[in-house]
Ligand SMILES: Cc1cc2nc3c(=O)[nH]c(=O)nc-3n(C[C@H](O)[C@H](O)[C@H](O)COP(=O)(O)OP(=O)(O)OC[C@H]3O[C@@H](n4cnc5c(N)ncnc54)[C@H](O)[C@@H]3O)c2cc1C
């Protein structure tokens with residue numbers, strides 16, 4: 001079995017955590033070839049070659065892949081697909097944009113957000129916001145899979161894969177990149193952080209969200225948010241944790257002013273330790289919290305920051 | 309320009325999902341069903357394009373069981389002009405996979421020739437997040453997924469997309485497939501008079517068979533099980549106790 005894995009690359013930099021977690025999933029299926037596509041991709045390819053379990057790295061360096069638009073990247077993957085039994089990627093927004101397109105071009109179904117590999121054809125994936133786990137067996141010739149990174153441990157380093165350059169595939173010429181709005185941050189990345197502190201509607205305003213950020217900084221944590229906090233403009237969209245946001249499973253998750261709707265729980269209930277601070281003792285978040293504190297966040301959080 | 313919006317009938321997002329004891333699936337008998345929340349957003353966006361004079365007609369399409377008629381009536385009551393129901397199964401527990409849905413939609417699009425398709429980003433039952441992308445591939449059209457802003461101007465649409473790093477804006481050539489994310493808009497409620505009017509709007513029925521699409525699943529469901537549940541924790545009395553507990557665990 002041969003697996004082609006689309007590495008996560010942003011602006012020429014390999015997203016090591018997401019890629020190495022997908023390698024763990026892929027290694028269960030066969031020999032792993034990593035595809036690194038980007039306008040600049042050589043450095044990312046050299047990094048990918050060091051991941052344990054990777055046997056080969058293909059580098060497609062071309063302006064066409066600079067912003068990882070779905071149409072050209074899918075065309076590139078399809079041009080390589082013939083040699084592989086599985087085409088996989090970490091379940092990032094990029095891959096979730098690209099891989100279903102690849103699957104349809106190959107006339108196969110996609111397996112999204114796979115959480116466990118049973119055998120080469122059989123996989124587990126959560127459905128209904130994680131309220132059920134489905135085991136599915138694919139009858140397709142090529143399996144196209146995104147792996148939910150929060151359930152896989154990152155593959156280690158120490159690999160020494162060969163690196164080979166490949167040319168660009170055709171340019172479908174359907175869409176063009178206009179701009180990215182990415183906020184730079186010194187905080188750890190949400191999906192790989194050891195600790196996440198999230199705020200919800202209870203925080204009340206964008207200004208008061210600074211309190212959540214202060215607690216996060218005290219703990220060296222990433223900052224997350226509920227949908228309500230994002231919709232209300234307290235926090236940017238890329239902080240949303242949940243069924244349709246990011247899925248996290250840190251050592252410690254602190255939910256502040258979050259009620260615990262199933263759509264939010266879907267994104268954090270696999271955290272090792274969950275702390276909830278909420279003034280409503282009936283809030284459903286307490287049903288999943290290891291440690292619950294029934295308190296007003298505006299008194300509890302400053303006190304917590306002071307005592308940590 | 310016609311705008312086509314695929315809408316899926318799914319379990320209402322407020323319903324607590326129950327896995328059937330025999331592991332054969334999730335219990336959908338006698339539970340409240342609604343339009344997939346992302347599809348309400350997609351319908352709203354299409355109606356706004358019509359209201360802004362950028363679209364002439366909004367067509368909604370649902371694929372699945374006969375009962376999806378209700379979902380289509382809801383979309384018509386919101387303001388869609390016309391509906392197409394494609395019956396692909398008579399079993400409410402049979403989910404039609406995104407690949408088959410995309411093939412059926414591609415056939416309908418061949419007949420209707422819309423300039424834009426707005427789908428939801430994800431169905432909240434199967435959580436696939438795939439149909440829009442697959443449809444775009446089958447048609448050879450451009451795609452702009454996870455949209456939180458859409459601007460149609462001439463032969464192009466400019467779309468702001470919610471991505472892991474923040475936001476990305478792309479410009480896509482029409483015809484295109486856009487998938488709606490949560491913050492694209494806030495869908496309207498249908499008023500009573502509009503609900504009455506919707507009963508008279510055209511709703512065509514077809515079958516997957518008539519369209520020549522094989523809906524046999526590619527993914528065989530071996531079993532469906534309950535997720536692991538967390539054991540109940542404790543309520544601490546004070547911030548001091550919380551800090552002590554976290555120190556005990558060695559995580560702070
Ligand atoms: C299709 C769909 C997808 C969704 N996807 C997501 C998703 O990915 N992520 C997500 O989070 N949600 C998602 N949701 C929304 C979800 O259903 C909830 O509406 C949302 O999670 C609620 O956010 P919240 O807990 O911050 O707000 P609320 O439910 O309003 O809760 C606020 C909480 O703050 C507490 N509070 C208020 N003031 C204080 C105070 N001073 N001190 C302490 N506590 C206080 C209140 O007691 C309350 O429990 C989705 C919904 C739909 C329909």
Ligand SMILES: Nc1ncnc2c1ncn2[C@@H]1O[C@H](COP(=O)(O)O)[C@@H](O)[C@H]1O
Pocket residue numbers: 313314315316317344346347350369370371372404406409426427428429430431432434435436437438439440
């Ligand atoms: N059976 C269906 N009928 C109509 N539209 C559907 C159906 N399944 C999926 N869709 C559309 O595709 C979107 C994404 O669904 P999915 O790929 O299943 O997560 C939905 O939000 C709908 O717009």
